[in-house]
Amino acid sequence: MWRILQVGLGPLGRQVAGELCARRLGRLVGAVDPHPELVGKPLSELVPGAPEGLRVAAGLEALPDAEVALVTTSSWLSDCMPIFDPLLGRGLAVVSSCEELCWPWLRQAPLAEALAERARARGGRLLGTGVNPGFLMDALPLVATAVVRELRSLRVERVQDAACRRLPFQQKVGLGLSLEDFAERAAGGRFGHAGLEESIAFLANSLGLEVGPIESSMEPVLAERPTPSGLGSIAPGRVRGLRQRAFARTEDGRSLELRFEALAGCEAPRDGVHITGEPEIRLEIPGGVHGDVATSAILLNAIPSLLAAPPGLHTMASVPPVRWQRGAP
Amino acid sequence: MWRILQVGLGPLGRQVAGELCARRLGRLVGAVDPHPELVGKPLSELVPGAPEGLRVAAGLEALPDAEVALVTTSSWLSDCMPIFDPLLGRGLAVVSSCEELCWPWLRQAPLAEALAERARARGGRLLGTGVNPGFLMDALPLVATAVVRELRSLRVERVQDAACRRLPFQQKVGLGLSLEDFAERAAGGRFGHAGLEESIAFLANSLGLEVGPIESSMEPVLAERPTPSGLGSIAPGRVRGLRQRAFARTEDGRSLELRFEALAGCEAPRDGVHITGEPEIRLEIPGGVHGDVATSAILLNAIPSLLAAPPGLHTMASVPPVRWQRGAP
Secondary structure, three states: OOEEEEEOOOHHHHHHHHHHHHHOOOEEEEEEOOOOOOOOOEHHHHOOOOOOOOEOEOOOOOOOOOOEEEEOOOOOHHHHHHHHHHHHHOOOEEEEOOHHHHOOOOOOHHHHHHHHHHHHHHOOEEEEOOOOOOHHHHHHHHHHHHHOOEEEEEEEEEEEEHHHOOHHHHHHOOOOOOHHHHHHHHHHOOOOOOOHHHHHHHHHHHOOOOEOOOEEEEEEEEOOOOEOOOOOOEOOOOEEEEEEEEEEEEOOOOEEEEEEEEEOOOOOOEEEEEEEEEOOEEEEEEOOOOHHHHHHHHHHHOHHHHHHOOOEEEOOOOOOOOOOOOOOO | OOEEEEEOOOHHHHHHHHHHHHHOOOEEEEEEOOOOOOOOOEHHHHOOOOOOOOEOEOOOOOOOOOOEEEEOOOOOHHHHHHHHHHHHHOOOEEEEOOHHHHOOOOOOHHHHHHHHHHHHHHOOEEEEOOOOOOHHHHHHHHHHHHHOOEEEEEEEEEEEEHHHOOHHHHHHOOOOOOHHHHHHHHHHOOOOOOOHHHHHHHHHHHOOOOEOOOEEEEEEEEOOOOEOOOOOOEOOOOEEEEEEEEEEEEOOOOEEEEEEEEEOOOOOOEEEEEEEEEOOEEEEEEOOOOHHHHHHHHHHHOHHHHHHOOOEEEOOOOOOOOOOOOOOO
């Protein structure tokens, strides 16, 4: 069994660590979160099923030996550098939900190069994944193109019920905000679904397409009636979610388009991939994929694929296909 | 540009070679088919777009240097051994439509081991793929499991219109046969869709499931009215296609089930993957994926993924995800 570290004990990190123990995919040997309310706490109080005797560490320094680390701290690569760098320096395989890491060359090319070099030099491996970015707008549509001889356009749609996602997600898509607050938050950055542009850059690069600038947009969707959410009932006129779109095109007219909707009171959640070309392929997932369950699942399922790849900075296009892992009986 | 050899110039081989040239995915530098009517013929007479000056060779001996070979000769591994063995001995990357090669350990474990050793010793690479087996009942459902934490059952369904497939396919699924002839052909083996059991073995092994014996069945479907096909109109009472099923189960009750239908006069062609577990995932491709277009496409699209993997005998689970290749402009 691999020895595994959990870095980050927010809602997602606790879920990942708990699932790791429940599925017996490895042995949780340490956990880190510098939050003052968490440091020193028995891990089993935060993570059901965690081994007795472990306490939350404030930093990476005193952690035991391990082969794998799971990092669920931030969507932003610059925030994660002080974590990734020493873990790779110790030669670990690091799987992270950091959205920017799904295609780090888009916004953080120098950091990406530094990580890649560090990983190769020290025998470490690093992969960013999740349900989205990582799977629904990345690995899945990429794999769907395997059977086409000509690709004219690739369009991916994700329409999901925001009210059944973890609370940080509901906050980040603006549930309950006024239109003004939404506009202010949107203008401030670090708001909305992170990773849409990373997904489009991943697809373009993995398909060998040189695209022009990525066009992006984000707009609020307002409640027309009182709408339940994890943040309380949303009054009519306040934000019940958002729509985002990213689009890019090649000089010869091939296009990539991603549409993302997260709404409280979503009536028809679904995921879909539509490829025009030869042959045309329309792939639908009625009801969609539940984001929180899927994100912790894929982070854990990705471990063996990352370990099977050579040392370095990886993406979902460079490791063998990630698939369900059974865990120890 | 890679130098590529085409081995086998039946309908699929000609299509693959023509598509290779049209998509500019590599340079076709030689082609082999021992059929007496083909040997010595100018390749461009058989393959539109093939370079002038190439002639069909009778065997592998006199072929020029190359990095890649495409082999489309037989569904059966034992038939392909005299081809795979010398190509691997020359260190080539070999992509083949041989159905048994998609999971060669099922029926031909000693041959598989010999090929794996040969490939590793000589720096060669070997991959069996195609639309099915290879993709629809293999890579695609495998990838769909990436986002589940628990898998109870995996069911894949393929319902296709046999009448728009290449003629050897229409023959092999029995179009136009009498019920008696169907029974005789079915009993004789090498009939029907090859690879269903390979697909189930691929899935079981790639998912780490120890399954009991694979149950398989095949039954004819009879025409109720005159039904057009590539082999002429099918009279009522004669075979318009077949249904096959393969099923396997683990000791703890997890199950894998594959359903395959190929019918002339198919009313609702479709492909689908249904995973029960957590979360449940239902993935549908209404209209289905056109088999002949998709098979030649994926054979060619697989080349870079195979070259990116270490030398050895590979499957769609051990190479980075196969995706559309753009080719040279």
